Amino acid sequence: MSQENRHDRNLILPTLIVSISSIDPPGLIIGMSLIEVATSFGVSVGLAGQIRSIGSVLAIAVALAMGVLSVRYSYKSLLLAGLLVNLVSVLCCGYAPTFSLLLVCFSTVGLVTSLVTPMVFSYIGETYTAERRPQVVGTVAAVRTVSYLLMVQLIGYVVAGWGWRQAFLFLVAPLTAMGLLLSQRVLPGIRSEAKACGADILEGYKGVFASRSALACLLGNLLAGGAWAGGVVAYSVTYLREDFALPLPEASRIFSLLVVCVLVGNYLGGLLARQLGGKGVMVSSSLLTGLLIMGYMNSPSLALTVGLSATMSITAGVVLTCANTLLLVQVPRFRGTVTSLNSAATQLGLALGASLGGFILDASGWGVMGLVYGVMHIAAALIYLAGVMDREEPDISYSS
Template structure:
């Protein structure tokens, strides 16, 4: 039985709802296009914040006279804040109102963007980026949760596809927009550009998102699990740091952090089992749809990170492309994802989540296999075409998986489940950067992959995507076994046929 499913009898629920609406007045109808515009901008801003700073790291290193190890915290602070706080942000939205918390998150993100642009020193910039990441965690956790309140159920897939498109646009736009702003206006402009966009998002969200539901008179407010939230944040921070501080290697510090993360996870489970109002109910995680959805999301995101880790080295070392062409080829993936999002949503609404999930994963597996098997003599097209297949499959999978997981979630759990979905994706990206990078370095058999021979780099690329194909096959097996079957067609009336 799905623990998210509302088991209240339909007729009773409708009658109770009518009485409650009559008691407090009908809620204002939601103008769906404008509400989706605000949610889309929220998704675009949070993904833009992730990608736009990467291109500016060399400029920031010169501006603050800092080493790479120091300057990388401009990116890490943002990612760590999102990863550690996104589930807690989703739960807070469920308890205290998603609309007001989303407005607060957008306002915080916008103010932190201004602080980043005004930063007088590197520590100031890193601290402002952490605050910006907190705002982004709220935005990412609650944007998907709002779909169930603003869009008719039969159009949920299209809305999820649109949000996926905006996330891909933000990821693709970040490097090019950041580079242009740095060249024309200086590094501060790549943070300040988010201020007017944030204000527009705040205006749309305030004007068009549905008001928070009023709590029933006399109903007790569930408590917020502070201990569980702190434990989960520390556990996720330890894991994320273990995957990033070693730059693809696993030294003593990385191993110690992994041990701390494992211990933290065990302690978190014990605390949640004994808490009256847990951050994440353990029964929720035992739901097969949610469990399979989170596991598949993590596996697929790990594979997608391989394209970003391995792609630049293969294109520059194996194929001999200059930096400009490498950037152009790498933009193909996000462009395909952006173009595939809305069609993927329509396909999900028409054919169902299970069929679309399986189709997307099969396409990803085929693309990874092509990258493993196609010879390097095919040149750029031997890389671009399989990557396009992988990315289009990813768009199908992500839209269908998000729709399947969120479809049966109780309204009071949408925030935390949305946070878990985004967390699984972030953990997959963090894991992919480390694990797939280590596989690539090992298969290339070079002390430094940046100076490896073209043949060694090509071997490393093929081996890495062979591992990626295995990961996608695991996700396919999960989807086949655990994803919900489509509903059976109604039986024909007696006496017919």
């Protein structure tokens, strides 16, 4: 191998990290600037908040289509397409003259998520050995979390000083352009094993749906993601403000602690999965996360809530790393299809978790919400335990 090729190989992981980190800030900008966006276009804050839900619907549809596209096209082509769409989208968001056009432009964020995320993890599955994958997945998750924390601070600064449009133009556009250029220069043109073997483009779905382990992994990730990201993460700041009458800055600081502890969990998850095996660590961590969620949203004191928040976030970070690691050993011949279906399952979980939480909050309150989310995470742990394999399954041929 030439020195140049070795250098490019060393840049694969940083390139994947930059690429996947560029898809998070658009949603963060809208979430932090809802009032400013609503004021700019003369609409209600509630209507402005619907921008993100439309993106989730599109993400599910595109993720399902990606199961076919990942067999037909190379991972690099799909990743570059996602980054290019992201770049065009953020530029259009920054210059959108009407709310309707902003809605259309931002809705493509769902498409970007379903293009970029599965391909990043498909590259990890194809590029790194099974022994290294837990560490690599943990590294990606940890650095992505650091990037998220940094963006929270930068977006707040830019929005306060120049406005929400400039956050799209000055922060997201350059990061996306960097990911696009690095991906074009560094990443190899890998295709799925199914494409290399001449498999039918629908055979990936047949392979995944015939795998009990893959289906269990997808269902577990749907429930765990719905409870954690769609529930706890989405409602934590509001919960802290309403239940403990905290001002927004103090609630935001506690939420930042939650994010930092997820980062710690991401790192620990990679280490523990490598030493003890991903399945056992994921099952125990998912079970513990469910119990901690119940305690977190039923805590009688702020001090206990903060302590439970930190512990809960660490175990949730461990689950995230282990879940992504185990996903990569499910039906390896159709790895692109598996990761694409997981993206759809995750987006569905986020939508269901957020919708369910809103209904429970209106009907019962925070305590019941915590119990429901906790049960969802415990159910995910039982599904992981009963159905998920922690080793690569043998390839099965499906003739049409």
